[in-house]
Amino acid sequence: MLIRFALLGLPVLAAATYHDDVQPILKARCVGCHAKGEIGPMQLTTYDEVKPWARSIKQAVVRRTMPPWHANRDRSVPFHNDRSLTEKEILTIAEWADSGARAGKPKPEPEPVRVVWSPRPAPDLIVKVPKFKVPAQGTIEYTFLVTPTDLPENKWIASAEWRIDKRSVVHHMNAFIRPKGSSYVKDAPAGVPYVASKASRGARREDEREVDRRELLIGYEPGYAPIPWGKGRAKLLPKGADIVFEMHYTANGTAMEDESELAIYFATEPPKERVLTITPADTLFAIPPGEPGFASHTAATAKRDLTLLSMQPHMHLRGKAYRITAKYPDGRREDLIDVPAYDFNWQTTYFLHRPKALPPGTTLECTAVFDNSPNNRFNPDAKQTVRWGDQSWEEMNIGFMEVTFPAEADPDVVTLAGTTRPGAAVSPQAPAKPASAPRPNR
Ligand code: HEC
Incomplete structure (x- = not known):
């Protein structure tokens, strides 16, 4: 039977079963976290465990909240550790859930994937x-x-x-x-x-x-x-x-x-090559109370030829979006990573599928956007001016990046912007600690 799956507008065959179609996807993409002792709230390792969750699973994969992956594929370079599902995988799961979440012909359940x-x-x-x-x-x-x-x-x-x-x-x-x-x-x-x-x-x-x-x-x-x-x-x-x-x-x-x-x-x-994590950070911002979209900028400029291996955007509970853009010496700009809906719960390191050559003079621009409004459900207190600090009710804009260069070279390989005033991170007006900081939803 050919049905049209309205949400994605693609025709699919309505014959998917757990054992033939869904289990291989869950095994590859889900059980690493949804197994005994792992971080996921329930296990998804057998049909009996999966069946009651069929609706929620469909919802989570169609909305792309699961598996957790926050880079926007269209505005980022390809990543080695991209765990997001393909359209076809999403469609298979959705169609299986919609057609009764059937078991199909039993096959042995595989061992959960372990690191x-x-x-x-x-x-x-x-x-x-x-x-x-x-x-x-x-x-x-x-x-x-x-x-x-x-x-x-x-x-x-x-x-x-x-x-x-x-x-x-x-x-x-x-x-x-x-x-x-x-x-x-x-x-x-x-x-x-x-x-x-x-x-x-x-x-x-x-x-x-x-x-x-x-x-x-x-x-x-x-x-x-x-x-x-x-x-x-x-x-x-x-x-x-x-x-x-x-x-x-x-x-x-x-x-x-x-x-x-x-x-x-x-x-x-x-x-042959030294790997170094560079840490452009803006420590000087002050996010006004109630502000829904405050941008903070920092950057690192290559002093020599470098190769970029990975990126890890870092903000706290008011983090809303993050982008790292390369500005090359010839003026060309390239978005390396775009995280449109940042989630503090997932401090992901994004490993480039292909390491990227950065000629001298290339600037890596890191833009963090914060939401200090009451509409941000993670906001511990929308009435505070928020500055740099350790705790989750304070904020950070750090773009951790791993670069490589010849092992014997001077490791002072980038000029950092945003940390130009040493010691400025220690603000004279530290924001008050709220009576009880909420726990992120995990
Ligand atoms: C990297 C770890 C990880 C991976 C991979 C992962 N999950 Fe999750 N999942 C979690 C965590 C942790 C939660 C709890 C909510 C949260 O923190 O977002 C969760 C929550 C869920 C929920 C919501 C449960 C509820 O209480 O409503 C569903 C459904 C779900 N995951 C399905 C999946 C499916 C299906 C896959 C694979 C396609 C998957 N997850 C892959 C970690 C993961």
């Missing part, structure tokens, strides 16, 4: 995140942990992987490399979970280069799978550097203890 860790038996270095007690309820503040590595010489990191323990409560984590002598959370005692004050987090030395302060080694977010930087590429872990974890947990109704780890593999030979 496959590196095949190498033992990492060279395991950095443990300290045991962290996640309460059943309430807001958990951003916590820092400084872990000295005490390495006697410079090391090249070929790859790093998270081994997340309690996936259902880890909202996201970042691991930063902090070179010796850096001003970054310098007051935090080593080995003890630490909630940084705004001043201690934002403080930096007058003439400090970003590369001497900190570098994002790797981030974790739900649905994460490690993507190696590629052969011959590595990040530098300088002698005497520390690893600083920024940990963000969310309560999910059950108290638990998380013991996650970061596994590090060193390069076996000197790399």
